[in-house]
Every structure is written in C-alpha cells, then in structure tokens.
Amino acid sequence: MHQVFPAAQAAGSVSSLHGLTGLTYQLECAGRPLLARRQPEAGQEIPGVNRQREYRLLRKLSAADLAPEPLGWQSPWLLLAWTPGENAAEMPGDSFEQQLLPLLCRLHRQPPVGAPLNLPALLWRYWQLCHPRDKSARWLRQLRRLTNRGVPCALRKAPLHLDIHRGNLLQTRQGLQLIDWEYAADGDVALELCMLQYGEVITPAGWARWLQRYASAMSLNAGVLSQQVEHWRPWVRLLIASWYQLRYQQSQDGELKILAREAWRQIEKSQ
Structure with missing residues (x-):
C-alpha cells in the first residue's frame, strides 16, 4: 500500500476490519481516518468485485451524497474517505x-x-x-x-x-x-x-x-x-x-x- 499511496507511509495505524471478504482496512493518516480496500488476489477471486469499477461508480454516487468519497485507485488498492457513524x-x-x-x-x-x-x-x-x-x-x-x-x-x-x-x-x-x-x-x-x-x-x-x-x-x-x-x-x-x-x-x-x-x-x- 505504501508503494501505491506514498501518503500511507504516514499512517499511524492500520487495522483489518471484520467482514466476510476480509479485504478492507482502516488506517489513520495525519489524524484523518481512511479506508483501504484491496482487489482479491489470484486464487481468491470473488465474482463481481472489481476495485477499479467500484472507484468509478463511487465517484459518481459520492457526488450525490449517496456513497463514500473515493480518494484514489491504483492496483490493487482503492482508497476511500472514512464514513463516521x-x-x-x-x-x-x-x-x-x-x-x-x-x-x-x-x-x-x-x-x-x-x-x-x-x-x-x-x-x-x-x-x-x-x-x-x-x-x-x-x-x-x-x-x-x-x-x-x-x-x-x-x-x-x-x-x-x-x-x-x-x-x-x-x-x-x-x-x-x-x-x-x-x-x-x-x-x-x-x-x-x-x-x-x-x-x-x-x-x-x-x-x-x-x-x-x-x-x-x-x-x-x-x-x-x-x-x-x-x-x-x-x-x-x-x-x-x-x-x-x-x-x-x-x-x-x-x-x-x-x-x-x-x-x-x-x-x-x-x-
């Protein structure tokens, strides 16, 4: 992740979030909570999961305040704003x-x-x-x-x-x-x-x-x-x-x- 998003070097903490796919992580960067989602690796493919497509979809739906804001995509990581609640x-x-x-x-x-x-x-x-x-x-x-x-x-x-x-x-x-x-x-x-x-x-x-x-x-x-x-x-x-x-x-x-x-x-x- 650090190679894909250099800002992640400053992350104070990284933790895996509970979920059925196990591909989502919470991190804190300069005091700001973020969410990182990894594309499934070979041998662990989940049909329908494509982070690049997810990024494009979220860009449109976040503009309507319906979804979290995507901050960046570079294979295999999708970086999102954290949604408090x-x-x-x-x-x-x-x-x-x-x-x-x-x-x-x-x-x-x-x-x-x-x-x-x-x-x-x-x-x-x-x-x-x-x-x-x-x-x-x-x-x-x-x-x-x-x-x-x-x-x-x-x-x-x-x-x-x-x-x-x-x-x-x-x-x-x-x-x-x-x-x-x-x-x-x-x-x-x-x-x-x-x-x-x-x-x-x-x-x-x-x-x-x-x-x-x-x-x-x-x-x-x-x-x-x-x-x-x-x-x-x-x-x-x-x-x-x-x-x-x-x-x-x-x-x-x-x-x-x-x-x-x-x-x-x-x-x-x-x-």
Whole structure:
C-alpha cells in the first residue's frame, strides 16, 4: 500500500476490519481516518468485485451524497474517505425500515452509472471457480435453466448496491448511509428489492406495506412491482447459494458451509 499511496507511509495505524471478504482496512493518516480496500488476489477471486469499477461508480454516487468519497485507485488498492457513524444493527425495526425507504428511493432515482450487471455471466463464474467436488448436478441444472430462460426485462434500471443489510448501513447525522459498495452495479430495481426480501432486511410482516410505500414513492404500480420481485427470486436464490459455496471453499469457514447447505436446501424446496 505504501508503494501505491506514498501518503500511507504516514499512517499511524492500520487495522483489518471484520467482514466476510476480509479485504478492507482502516488506517489513520495525519489524524484523518481512511479506508483501504484491496482487489482479491489470484486464487481468491470473488465474482463481481472489481476495485477499479467500484472507484468509478463511487465517484459518481459520492457526488450525490449517496456513497463514500473515493480518494484514489491504483492496483490493487482503492482508497476511500472514512464514513463516521454508528452501525445500524441495533436500530429499532420500525425506525430502520422508515429511514431505509427514502435512502433506497434516492439511490434508485439515480441514472445508471455505466456498470451494467451481467447476472448470468456472474453465476457461471461462480460455477467455474468452485472445485469439481462441489459442483452438483442440481447446481448445473438450475444454472442452465435460468440461463435458457434469460433474465427478466428490467422494470426500471438504476444503480444497485446489491448487498444491503444492517451491517452495511451506518447511522449518521444525515440519516442512514450505505457502505461497502463492492458488488454494486446497474440493474433492475426489483432485483435489489428481491434481495432485501430474501434476506429479510425488511421484516416479513411489514414487507407488503413497505413495498407499497416504495412503489408509491417511485411512481410504480405496486402489483406489477411485486410480480417483478417474484420473477427475480430464483436468480437471487442461486446467487446467494453460489456465493456461500465459493466463499466456504476459499475460507473453510464452518458457518459459511452451513449457510451454503441451507441456501441449496431452499432451492430444492422451491422446485
């Protein structure tokens, strides 16, 4: 990092931040907290993670006060401004859901940033990277079925974060702020909503009402939007299962193994 960003020589401290990819570091330079994110090394590729693309995307979204300011990119490091705030993990459910709605609407009203998501190619890359022992017939069958079907026609294209959960949201003076944009890309807003629902970021009991409010704020037909979310569901199931499978292979983390098994079980139940 010192070779890429000479100013980092003055860093008073460098510490790894907890996360499932383990590629993010906090450092302090001349009293200013910064964030450094490394491109995955060979053998540890994470499909969809590209720091150069992330840098370009953040330059556009930070101008709209939606994302952290990127300070520089030089392979393999991306340097970002630190976002002060408290993690949203302990926020009361009602308050969290109320504050997430306008933030997501602001993001989804932005024009595409020039980083289109190719979900079929992404899913095939997960397949290619996994060890042959982990490649089941059910996985290949589902992958071929979805590829032949093709992705749903987008209801509305916009920048998507694609990894929204409480751990990636901070409470700041300006309200909720999204962090960790490494999977972000342009795509259908209904895909993002499907991922929110699948991960129960919005409580199941409050989902229908929350989706109605989102549709109203975005001038979308709630019934059509709900159907579009359902069209994305098999894609989201396979994406989540593929992610857990590859990350378990790379990390040998027992918790990821359990999550991968559960994700595949959900796919089997849906057949």
